[in-house]
Amino acid sequence: MHPPRLSRLDQIFPNFSIYFVTCNTQRRNPLLANVDIHQTCRGFCLSAQERHVWVGRYVVKPDHLHFFVDCGTDVLLGNWMKSLKNTLSKTLRLQGHESPHWQKGFSIT
Numbered sequence: 001m002h003p004p005r006l007s008r009l010d011q012i013f014p015n016f017s018i019y020f021v022t023c024n025t026q027r028r029n030p031l032l033a034n035v036d037i038h039q040t041c042r043g044f045c046l047s048a049q050e051r052h053v054w055v056g057r058y059v060v061k062p063d064h065l066h067f068f069v070d071c072g073t074d075v076l077l078g079n080w081m082k083s084l085k086n087t088l089s090k091t092l093r094l095q096g097h098e099s100p101h102w103q104k105g106f107s108i109t
Helices: 008-012 035-051 077-094
Strands: 018-024 054-060 064-070
Touching: 018 077, 035 054, 035 077
Parallel strands: none
Antiparallel strands: 018 064, 054 064
16 A cells, blocks of 8 residues: 655645655665666656656665656556666666566555
8 A cells, every 4th residue: 555645745736746756676685776777767767758757856776766756647657667667677687687676566655
């Protein structure tokens, strides 16, 4: 179960759905602290604008990601997260890390 989204955001940004998202690696394995993962994540987030998804500040930690994201009305956040995880998993497989790479789901506030 996901914690409820802060209702105050609806008052501050009535036309936007800005979320603070966190996702963790499987068993909190420190897989993400490398240049290839950062470049892949950055490229994915920059190209997201083509699909009307905007990513604000983000942090790549060794075992999890934090970022602000607005999916607008055209894209479901869950689908976008699945695509992000799949994209990062491709890079992890190229680095020799076997699946699974991610905990199921993600948290939003």
